[in-house]
């Protein structure tokens with residue numbers, strides 16, 4: 419496969435720490451994600467991966483450290499502001515509106531933009547109609563990109579786990595992010611769905627220019643898709659490297675064996 423990663427840094431995390439009372443859940447993590455890179459964070463349970471994600475996506479205020487996206491600091495900004503700057507995420511537990519249809523979920527995702535036109539909406543001015551139509555067109559486009567067109571009018575909660583994950587990714591992509599954070603995207607997927615997910619992630623960065631930062635426990639997916647991997651243990655970064663470097667690193671092998 420031809421590499422697509424560029425040399426431009428998109429996300430820069432410097433010396434990130436997060437303390438919960440007496441527990442230092444994240445301790446001095448630094449990493450950078452390049453434009454269009456697929457970067458994974460792995461490590462045994464409780465290593466601090468989710469906490470790093472929550473700090474980057476604005477759900478936690480880190481105790482120390484800086485985080486910047488395309489040169490602008492996003493540390494300690496609320497998640498909706500971070501999202502407006504181009505960083506969106508999915509969750510370990512899928513968070514769709516289960517009783518809304520698939521296409522409605524994609525329309526809700528754009529409601530920020532539509533809401534700006536609330537007054538013209540109430541008055542049914544042409545500007546609002548145009549915005550509504552554009553939102554529908556964008557929804558249709560992303561349903562097509564993710565192979566979900568035939569399911570547009572299905573209630574999201576009635577879809578399989580794998581398809582709900584796809585809808586979640588579509589809902590992120592419709593906001594045109596520069597960086598997509600995926601929290602255990604392969605959890606609960608069958609082998610075929612995992613393979614499709616891998617192809618999908620690759621397509622998103624090649625065709626839509628998005629960089630992907632993911633937490634995942636499925637090693638074959640991680641090794642197959644990642645440009646680089648950060649391995650964490652007890653809150654600390656132990657190695658950053660390519661899949662080959664990580665696979666053969668003594669400290670990584672020890673961290674995982676120590677878990678059992």
Ligand SMILES: Nc1ncnc2c1ncn2[C@@H]1O[C@H](COP(=O)(O)OP(=O)(O)OP(=O)(O)O)[C@@H](O)[C@H]1O
Nearest residue numbers: 438441443444461462463464465466467468469470
């Ligand atoms: N909100 C919180 N309050 C207190 N402690 C927390 C909080 N969130 C996480 N922790 C603790 O911080 C440590 C790191 O947890 P975290 O969920 O980040 O690990 P993880 O690597 O994502 O684990 P897993 O792979 O099991 O999801 C754990 O000891 C956890 O109990």
